Structure formats: C-alpha cells, structure tokens
Amino acid sequence: MGMTIIEKILARAAGKARAVPGDILDMPVDTVVLIDTNFYPAAWRDILKVEAPERLAIIFDHRSPASDARSAAAQKVGRDFARRFGISRIHDVGRNMGIAHTVIAEQGYARPGTVLVCDDSHTCAAGALNCAARGVGEPDMIYAAATGRTWFRLAPTIRYDIVGRLGTGITAKDLFLTIADRFGEHANRNVEFGGEGLSALSIDARRTIATMASELSADFATFEPDRRMLDYVRERTQVPFEAQMPDADADYIERRTLDLSSVEPLVALPDAIIGNTVGLSKVAGEPIQQAFIGSCANGGLEDLAIAARILEGRQVAEGVRLIVTPSSQAVYREALQAGYIATLMEAGAVVTNATCGACCGAHMGVLAPGETCITASTRNFRGRMGDPTARIFMGSPAVVAASAVIGAIADPRPLLGDSQ
C-alpha cells in the first residue's frame, strides 16, 4: 500500500522510506514557532543552547500588545531570548504582527512538505499549505528549540474528496461545521483534503478548514498541493521545498466525499461543537449582546469582505457589540485599502489590532455573566471567552455579521441580496 500526504512528509523528515500508523517517528523540525504564552514563568525554562536559531520564529499573539504586567513581562523574556540567540524572525508589536497561524502562512514559514511545530492547538492551520504542522505542548517547544527535533505518534488518515462549489452566502466555516455535524470527532486521526473541488476553495477558505481541524480533535490536517497553493507559497519564500501528493494507493482508514453544493449554514450551540450543531433556522432569532469576527480561523481578508458586504449601508443593532479582529496587520492593511474597515466602522463595529484576545477570553472582547455571543472564532467551550455562564454560539462570519445587524442570530443570505 502507498502512503498518505502526512505519512510521506513525516517519513521523509524522519529519514525513513516508509511510515505506517502506530509508528513513533523522531525528526528534525523545519520551523519552530514560539508564541508569547511560552514565555510565562510557569511555561518557560532558561534554554542554554538553541540547536538552530535560523529555524526558530517568535510571534506574540495571545495578548498583544501586552494586556497586563504579566504578559508584558513574558514578552520581555521573549525579546531577550531572541536577542541572546540571534533569532531574527520575531513578530512583536508593529507592522508584521499577527496571529501566529496567519503570520506563518503570510511569511512563507509553512512550506509544503516540511515539518512545523508551535504551542497552539490550531497550528494544524498550516496544513492548508501541505505542511506537516500541529500544535504541541509547552515542554515540546522547549525540547524543539533546544534540540531542533520532535516526535510524533503516527495516526491513521481519513481522506476527504471535495466536489462541487459552495452556494451564495455559504463559507468554509459552514463546510467545517458540516463535517463536524455529519462525521463527529476525528480524535487521533489525521485528515487529508483534496479532489477536483479543491480548486474552488481559496487559500483563506482552506486555512479556515485546516485551522478548525483542531476542533475535530484531529492530529494533522493536510491539503493536496495545487497550482493556487504553490503560487501562494512561492510568492512568499525563496527557500526551496518539495510538496507531497498522496500515493494513488494510499492506505486510508476511511474515504469520504464532500459535496460543497450540499452545504447549508450551520450554527454550533454553546459549550461544544461536536454533537452540538444545528441548522441556522433552529436558532435564528436568539438575541445576542456580542458578535465577534476574528481569530486564526476567520480573521482573514475574505471574512472581513463578506462582513463588509453585509454591513454596507446598515447599522449594528442597538445593544449589540460587534468586534472585528483582522488576523494580522497585513490583513488589516489590505482590508483598509479595500475599504472594508471603513464600512465596518461606519456600521458601528470596533476593529482591533491582530490578536488572539477575544477568541481566548484574554482581552478586548471578554464576556460578562449571562451574556450571549455569536462568534466566528475557533472554539466555544464553556468559559472560553470570559464568564462561564456566558453562552457562545458559533457560525460563519456571514452569520455573525447578519446577526450583529438584526440583534439576534440571523441568516445572512437575505442581506446579501443581488450583490453576489
């Protein structure tokens, strides 16, 4: 039997001709991404030797600019570490700041066929670029920085063959919620996406799906390379790479077809996604106090574009706070040039700098007791965005934008009109 994409990338990295599920593979890491939370005292260890400083990147995103004295101190530790070991790829407050997974894509740190680790569970986002990337723990990061290596226990792979096209007002977030709804959790499984319908999905859309694979409890999520993906990466790095396609006879534990034209808007009810998704019409009319568009999953240019189309010439409803967080300052600048930011702000949205802030309940959008929020971010666990009695519904950025206008969970399609 042949190998899946992830099996080929990891076997190659580990210097083996073949890898099968169950193998423990030890390998050098091409890119090690440290984030601000790694530098808190309870997480950090004073590293005496860094194996390959040129393979490290440091990106402050969870509380950036620092939200309190503790996060400020942690970021100072990170800056000092970068200086001490000559780590030039540091994304601090400024022009190139952003949420790690977006910056990783924008800067060409995630190259097809390579291995990347970062201490954030949504690191699988880089799988959209055919990169073997996944979230690991804080000690894994210390280990990878000091030794330049890591290990993985290889899981079996589920393959998704994409066909068709998404309908008007339907986004990649709806596609992810559809996968969660139909197939449930993918714990201790890798997921692989490809097929003839892949070309209909933008890089932003693929990154949304790969990012949300973490919410399926999947290990690695990888996409087949195509022209669009390779062009995207080549525009961003001069470093050579070798993308990996699955073998024609790859050994999948399961193979499923995803017809994009069958996707309808879905919403996850509070506290969980798996086993907790319903059709939009089931929750339409549920009053909200906060609406959030942002995070590594849905703070991209396309997400801001569809929100702006819905909010153009409209106002955020009385009693609703709409918070929009572009996932990087580069996205913010592009959205400014395209006019989306002005449209959003005219409608009453508050647009923040790029940060994980509201998504993880850290700063700029924390929920009060008993409040209801509709979010297009990554996760809706109880207590995630603030008080544990707050309720977090999750939908696409289009659903969130429409809900902000109506003041209750709402279908975006009537508001999109003929502009499609």
Place this chain on the structure above:
Amino acid sequence: MIRGHVWKFGANINTDVIMPGHVYDQSEAIQTKAAFAGVRPGFSDIFQAGDLIVAGTNFGTGSSRPAARSLRNLGCACLVADSINSLFFRNCVNFGLLALECEGVSALVEEGGELEIDIDNWQLREIGTGKVLPILPVPPRLLAIMRGGGIFPVLEREGLIVVQR
C-alpha cells in the same frame, strides 16, 4: 502495581475544563488549585494523592495548555481513559503524568470504586467485581519519559536547560 480510588469524568473532557483559561498566565500552584473548578468546585481539595482519574473517550481535547501538569501536581497516580486526545497525551508524557488508554474502562468502574493497574502486563482490574480489561501498551521510550518525571529532567541532564529547584 498501582491501586487507587477512582474519580470519574465523561467523554470529550476539554482542557478548558481541566485548566480554566483565567489561570493560564498564573503560577503552577494556582493552576493546580483550579483543576476542574468550573465543573467540580473544590475538586483539588478533596482529591488525594494516589487517587486515579477515569474518563471516557477523547480526554483532554482542546488547547495545548499544561493541564496534564495540574493533574500530576495533584498527585494523580494514573489517568485512565477510553481514549486520550493526542495533544493531551504528549503533555502527559512530557510532564510525567502516567496516562493510559483502556477501551471500556469508563463503563467498568464507578466513581469511588477501586482499580488495580498492572503496567508490566498491560491490564487493569476492577477491585469490586474482579473484572479485567487490557490496557493499550505505551511505547517503551515514551513510558520511560512519562515515569521518569517528564522531558525537563532529560533536558537538564543533557545540559540544555537550567536546572529548576
């Protein structure tokens, strides 16, 4: 052989439940004190060192935060679940929390029951009923790190990080 009393949790227990977000940037001691605070207030006060945690499938899904360390700091002698999320499992290895997968364990034992865990033979026994189930073996290299206190002692020995005392 490990023998201990069982505290039982369900399926898909996420890391925000095990280690709430509001202690993410705090000290290890504060993080440990807050273990399961949202769903079982006072859990860290009543849990005794040497007790066991038993759960359903996909234990520890969610974030990469060091939630496994809180369970180790509470003195959890062993975590046994029907299945453990792979990111959480990494943290169990690296923080030195003995964590084992045993399909059916959550149906085998009730809260307050007792289990005997035999790692040499990869099986566990419910003391009350005497029923036995196989445990999924942990690869020797990972088991050695897990039982040797995690990855930091290894890095300390190799002179790669500063010894913490």
